[in-house]
Amino acid sequence: xxxxxxxxxxxxxxxxxxxxxxxxxxxxxxxxxxxxxxxxxxxxxxxxxxxxxxxxxxxxxxxxxxxxxxxxxxxxxxxxxxxxxxxxxxxxxxxxxxxxxxxxxxxxxxxxxxxxxxxxxxxxxxxxxxxxxxxxxxxxxxxxxxxxxxxxxxxxxxxxxxxxxxxxxxxxxxxxxxxxxxxxxxxxxxxxxxxxxxxxxxxxxxxxxxxxxxxxxxxxxxxxxxxxxxxxxxxxxxxxxxxxxxx
Numbered sequence: 001x002x003x004x005x006x007x008x009x010x011x012x013x014x015x016x017x018x019x020x021x022x023x024x025x026x027x028x029x030x031x032x033x034x035x036x037x038x039x040x041x042x043x044x045x046x047x048x049x050x051x052x053x054x055x056x057x058x059x060x061x062x063x064x065x066x067x068x069x070x071x072x073x074x075x076x077x078x079x080x081x082x083x084x085x086x087x088x089x090x091x092x093x094x095x096x097x098x099x100x101x102x103x104x105x106x107x108x109x110x111x112x113x114x115x116x117x118x119x120x121x122x123x124x125x126x127x128x129x130x131x132x133x134x135x136x137x138x139x140x141x142x143x144x145x146x147x148x149x150x151x152x153x154x155x156x157x158x159x160x161x162x163x164x165x166x167x168x169x170x171x172x173x174x175x176x177x178x179x180x181x182x183x184x185x186x187x188x189x190x191x192x193x194x195x196x197x198x199x200x201x202x203x204x205x206x207x208x209x210x211x212x213x214x215x216x217x218x219x220x221x222x223x224x225x226x227x228x229x230x231x232x233x234x235x236x237x238x239x240x241x242x243x244x245x246x247x
Contacts, residue, residue, distance in 0.1 A: 001065055001069075003069065004094045004100065004247060005089065006088070009086040011056065013085065014053075016049060017049040018049050029082065029083065047100045047101050055235040056236040060247065062099065075091045090247070094247075098245065103241055103245065104239050105240050106185050107188070107236065109194045109235065111183075111194060111229065111233050112126065112233045113127075113181075114127045114128070114178070115132075116178070121179070125232070133205050134205060145167050155192035155228060167185070170182075182198055194234060196222075196229075198233070199226040200227075201226075204226070
């Protein structure tokens with residue numbers, strides 16, 4: 001039978017989601033823990049691969065079990081064995097053809113900025129000390145909506161030839177503690193796309209880049225985009241699935 005669950009994790013100490021030769025990935029920890037609880041090897045598939053240092057609040061994961069499991073009991077056992085920086089929730093049975101990655105209809109990422117040094121948020125936000133024209137940043141963000149080829153903000157190392165993504169929503173908000181939050185939702189994202197977009201928007205807002213975001217995207221030239229923002233400020237907020245799946 002196939003099962004689905006959500007995963008929340010602090011990515012600070014991990015080398016990303018997937019297995020890495022010289023460091024520990026979240027996938028490795030989850031699979032090892034599942035193998036102990038279910039007493040069988042249990043490969044897992046995620047909705048997306050987060051990079052080293054990137055966090056997740058609503059990562060989607062599926063796995064197959066040979067027999068029906070008591071989801072409530074298994075979830076308690078998993079969370080008891082998993083390290084403090086990984087948690088499982090929402091474990092439930094799904095149809096056999098469900099796929100955590102390919103059944104997903106959209107992903108939401110949030111990127112967190114702080115304009116002051118905040119030790120309590122260390123490894124959670126990007127402390128930006130530049131003077132930034134945030135109104136210009138918000139103006140430039142609007143050009144991201146729609147279907148575009150995002151080659152200009154794809155880092156080297158991408159294993160996908162298709163660089164086209166459909167952005168359905170972007171916003172910039174400010175929390176009560178002064179933290180600014182950039183939110184972006186799309187059907188898919190390419191390698192380091194969100195961090196490259198964030199870095200480019202910051203460089204535009206601080207006057208380091210005079211080009212518009214629209215012209216940069218249209219150019220398909222990575223050299224015209226800005227720096228890649230640090231991983232610590234990025235969180236995979238949620239992965240959405242068709243309404244019929246109720247996930």
